[in-house]
Amino acid sequence: MSDVQIGFAGIGILLTLIALRVPIGVCLIGVSFVGIWALVGERAAWGSLGVIPYSFAATWQLSSVPMFLMMGFLCYHAGLTKGMFDAARMWLSRLPGGLAIATVFGAAGFAAVTGSSVACAAAMGRIAVPEMMRHRYDASLATGTVAAAGTIGALIPPSILMILYGIIAEVPISSLFLGGVGAGLLTTFGYVAVIIIRAKINPELAPTLHEEVSLRDKIVALKETWPVILLMAGVFGGLFSGAFTPTEAGAVGASLAALIALLKGSLNWGSFRDALMETLLTSASLFIIAIGASMLTRFLAFSGAGDHLSDAVTAMGADPLLLLLAISLIYLVLGMFLEPIGAMLLTLPILLPIVDGAGFSLIWFGILLTKFLEIGMITPPIGLNVFVIKGVVGDLASTGTIFRGILWFLVADFFIVVAIIAFPQIVLYLPGLLS
Template sequence: MNDFAITALLVLSLFLILGSGVWVGLTLSGVAWIGMQLFSSRPAGDAMAVTIWGSATSWTLTALPLFVWMGEILFRTRLSQDMFKGLAPWMQSLPGRLLHTNVAGCTLFAAVSGSSAATCATVGKMTLPELKQRGYPDDIVIGTLAGAGTLGLLIPPSIIMIVYGVMAEVSIAKLFVGGILPGMLLALLFSGYIAVWAWRNPQRVPPMDTRLSFVQKLSASRSLIPVALLIAAVLGSIYTGLATATEAAAVGVVGALLLSAAQGSLNWATFRDSLMGATRLYCMIALILAGAAFLTLSMGYIGLPRHLAEWIGTLGLSQFQLLAVLTLFFILLGCFLDGISMVVLTMGVLMPTVQKAGIDPIWFGIFVVLVVEMAQITPPVGFNLFVLQGMTGKSLGWIARVTLPMFFLMVAAVLLLWIFPAIVTWLPGHM
């Protein structure tokens, strides 16, 4: 059987098992077992046991459950209300006024959370009632929140970056630092869109609230001090080299617990719920990673990654053409799989091709995260769309439609990263 027939069989098996409702992690393991059993001489059971054990005991992955737990702790504190109080006075004079709290809130919370869904849900809990009460239109409020919520993947710490770093064997700390400037760029694009929208639709922007003096604004900003200190502790320890990503994650958990205690919201119920929430989420991710590790090993024995890389090499694609094809591929894949599944399912196959094309793996990691962000707002499996559907009661199609401008801004961000790669590589190069 030739490579094309083997690939077609495995892809067909993948979608058939996924379509039957089996968990993604078990699906990946099942497809890997089929590939090794039929097309390899190595015993599939032995390979599965060794690979899954190795994946489950990876020290690098220790950062993942810690960052997840940190986000869960903060999700259950009064952080959201305090953030709105601190941000709102500074947004009043901008075109679009309080709509910018969606972007600023997501940017801040993304820096203390590794999850897009957690960022979207937490900031949504903060801004949706407040903006609705003040008369801001639902379409622009929900659309910008869905788009800005994806910053939870790009601004470090990021769960997707940890997964990519493990799969691609690159420095997670450098990935974290490389995501800072692209995250700021995307936040500026979102705020720029809000300003242009407000300029074109002045009648839909509610009037300014009570005008505050500069001193009053500073006083209101005191509520941002705890989250600013936590961001500085996590990212500062990584950037200065005082801590690895895993150690910084532990710093973040301790900081989040102290912040929760200082706010008076740390009790046994909060602690238990945050720990159980983080455990459930990480177990899901760990199962996917274990299945993906086995699938990567299986494909390595069959030789598919090498053959695919050789085939793409014969096409004579330039770097830009290759990245354009991969962008379309990830957008299509994002219609059916969540971000983590996309990364773990494809990196084993794509990394040899990317390295052969001479693309920097740190830059490619940020590119992948940015494209995966698009998948968070593309139906039918856009996580942020589901989060907002549950919070607002709007239809999935309506939310996807009002979020479409954010999708095109992400495409623009990808082009800017290609034209100016130093946006990604400059900070990691100075670590």
């Protein structure tokens, strides 16, 4: 077999193992190791296995990942974000579908202190679903709203997906964060529009609340949002003013979250231990997958398969929109079966050279990629956020009911993606202000 044939054979074996539900990190490392051995020998394979994990994990920018994770888990376990939903509920409950709208805005606020879609969905599910069900909201609307709103967690910075993409694609993480703001806000208002339209068409889905809330109560509720506002101001104010780098922002955010929780009196040894353990477990799993993706990049470079694919696409003279459509379909299909980070790290070594060669902005593509991967989080048959919500609500709603509830949000996502493709400045305007 030629080197290129070995490369394509490795890709085929990799996809087969993933289809058999072998852990993706094991697949990436195992196939890459055997492939490098077949191409350049045993010593090179063992050398890659020794050097690549260290060289990747020792990347200074990567230290922000566990720090941002720690910030999010501290906020979650210390209850710093609950005030966001309560304030949104008081101010928005009179609107059609007001509690569902409050859930979306609460998720957007929670997204600003965690980079995880799953964490966002789980937190809002525990807070918002019982409240909506208590006010006789339709179960599919209540659960579907929370599952969809959770996807905002990876769009509004800080985003773990964006950090990893920025390191691999070698683009400024601060620019990705700014680009995510536009896409995140567009998604937020798109979901709000879906809720209002559905509630207007069928008021029984979301009965109007008749509780009287005074202006004083609303203002008091706003005061309870101070932990999140202070944390956002500290992290993003310092980041975008140049006081510290995106890498340092994670450490600042984790330290500030712990300090705020201590001042609020909501941080104890138990909650700190839980946040620390979840940070360690999540970071370890992310690093294993990312190291495997680095080894796959080395394997494809040795084989020439990646360059062969890129040259083939260029030779076809494919229309950029057709190329983008093909890439979109790849990520939408992968998103149905793989968790987002695995799907991204599996494909970037192959697709990044193609996207760059086609002349697309890598900042814009990174945000679009994040959006596609988050759509996969609520797409049947394995929409991870759907199963997270099912685990939170238990017998309150079936899995089928939750999937039924997210269908309208998937329609909104289609229009959001079209808007991002048709009007790239939605993503690129804020990053352009930095340059």
